Amino acid sequence: MTPAAGCPAGRTTPAGPGRRGVLTTAAVAGLGLGGCSLTTGSSTESAGSADTVTSGATAAGAATTEGVQPFRATRQPGIRGRVQPFAAFVAYDLAKGASATDVRRILRIWSDDIERLMSGRPPLTDPEPELARHTAGLTVTVGVGPRIVELVRGADAVPAWLGPLPAYPQIDKLEDRWSGGDLLLQICADSPTTLAHAQRRLTLGVRSMAETRWVQRGFREPLDTGEHLIGMRNLFGQVDGTIQPADDEPVFIGAGGPDWLRDGSSIVIRRIRMDLDKWEQVDRLGRENAMGRRLTDGAPLTGGAENDIPDVDAKDALGFPVIDPGAHVRRARATTNTERFLRRPYSYDDGTGEQVDAGLIFVAYCADPLAQFDPVQKRLAAKDLMNIWTTPIGSAVFAILPGPGDGESLGQALLA
């Protein structure tokens, strides 16, 4: 019997028994998963047991778990801290007619599978357990869209910020194929193989209840030291991600937000096309002027080093501002303490080299996108020299769930 014949069948009937409950002895034997506790239908019961750990790892050999991040923590991984070089952002639509029970099942299945994958153990029914053993710093971060909250807790429970952002008509050319969604997985890893494996397993694990809406794959160059936790060079050659909120600034949701989102966050994903052909026609001075920072090292045009704050009041010998009134850093910098958010961008390139289809998957984490992100985006939409070369073509907002405690699934508080 092939693994596929016995195992995933349980996933095609949302109302049917849990997928672990439908595994037959023959299927278990065929998968080398003997010894697992598979008959309960509950993902959390089998999730972290020593038996399941050993059986998966024994069949596949020892896991290589360098860079393993904790799955069970107050906050989900993949937000603050080191940023891995490869990412996939995958948005899903709930299947037609899906219920709150389906949401519960999806979050239980994902909790179980993510915990396994992040610790180097194959999910149950994984036909390629060897691929799960190399964790490569894998993090999976789970978000929900407004429809999920409405289904589970009612329309009144949907936070005002959880939905499409206000329109930015001066710049937006949004396409449906890169926008919206009911569920989100942000999957990041040091290895594209680990990432691809996790994406496939997590998508197939819920395929009867949710279908993929869009996938955005991103990359950034590997970082050499721990010093630049966030920084990278984007495809315009600029050092990107330098200025970030301080540790005590609101990236996570605190007492002011809904209880079920305490220690969660929000993610704004904007797919921004970058016109490399047009950019390359501009001389270096013009390119640096548009940003307000040097291309060589990312330092402000007013001097200093990358991590220094641009002096927007500085004037040159003729009395003109050193940082152009339309420069990106001048327009984007926070004008109040409430306008700060964490940026975690990735580049994308789906072009041929000659035909350009490249840009930035702009990713912002904050406690409230309407209060923190929107004022900055409004200023940039009204005036930003970078708008000459950049066009937002996708936009989505999700609520990032708090991390699961011991014995919990993701979304425990949402579903309570």
Ligand code: HEM
């Ligand atoms: C393709 C589009 C974009 C590119 C290429 C880009 C690039 C950059 C670069 C190179 C910097 C300077 C270094 C740094 O602090 O990271 C920067 C700063 C910044 N950008 Fe962008 N950015 C883009 C879009 C956006 C968007 C959509 C927003 C928010 C709505 C934004 C918000 C910011 C903020 C807040 C800063 C820090 C400003 C400061 O305090 O100095 N950027 N960006």
